[in-house]
Amino acid sequence: MKYPIHFFVNDEAMDLEVEANKTMLNVLRDQLCMTGTKEGCGAGECGACTVIVDGKPINACLVLAPEMDGMHITTIEGIAKDGELSPLQKAFVSHSALQCGFCTPGFVMSGTALLMENPHPTRPEIIRAISGNLCRCTGYIRIIEAIEEVANQYKGGE
Ligand code: FES
Ligand code: FES
Known part of the structure; x- marks a missing residue:
């Protein structure tokens, strides 16, 4: 049906x-x-x-x-606008926060949702926000740093 x-x-x-x-x-x-x-x-x-x-x-x-x-x-x-990657997508690239890339869309979406709700997350808040996402390649640190970079951009923009 x-x-x-x-x-x-x-x-x-x-x-x-x-x-x-x-x-x-x-x-x-x-x-x-x-x-x-x-x-x-x-x-x-x-x-x-x-x-x-x-x-x-x-x-x-x-x-x-x-x-x-x-x-x-x-x-x-x-989440890219007018052909331009979102700030978090750019940060994933600049931090080399991906290897095979299979997990990357999921991490970017979890990170984007976090930054929408809380533009200034702490590292523990970032870790909690991506705790439902698994990556077998990167070791997670670069992913966390990419999200932190965008959070710091927001801080810098205030
Ligand atoms: S495919 Fe949905 S959580 Fe793994
Ligand atoms: S980059 Fe390969 S699973 Fe995350």
């Missing part, structure tokens, strides 16, 4: 019919071909599928597709 849903992805209105046993991650990747949101575990353990809904990071693999009705979803494809 299919369900009609109306929702927004990166401020664009969408109308789709989705199957009840599919997830938001399936819809993004398979129906909308938005493959920036990664599928790692598919079970809420790795954070590779992190997107932002109502300012909060969530695991797209844990949301059933019909539940997307009415949601405003931001994905990794939606």
Whole structure:
């Protein structure tokens, strides 16, 4: 059985019919071909599928597709503006905070949600915010430093 849903992805209105046993991650990747949101575990353990809904990071693999009705979803494809990477994306590049890159969209989305809610996070707050994201390559330090750099930019801008 299919369900009609109306929702927004990166401020664009969408109308789709989705199957009840599919997830938001399936819809993004398979129906909308938005493959920036990664599928790692598919079970809420790795954070590779992190997107932002109502300012909060969530695991797209844990949301059933019909539940997307009415949601405003931001994905990794939606945070660069006018062809320019977001400040956090730039900081990931300048800090070499990625290796294979598979986890990177999820970390960027968790970091972006944190900075939206709290522009001046402490290091413990950053660590807590990315605690649901797993990386097998980087050792996490450069990721933390990239988020800290953006937090310091905000401080410097005041
Ligand atoms: S794919 Fe969703 S948490 Fe791992
Ligand atoms: S950069 Fe490879 S898993 Fe994080």
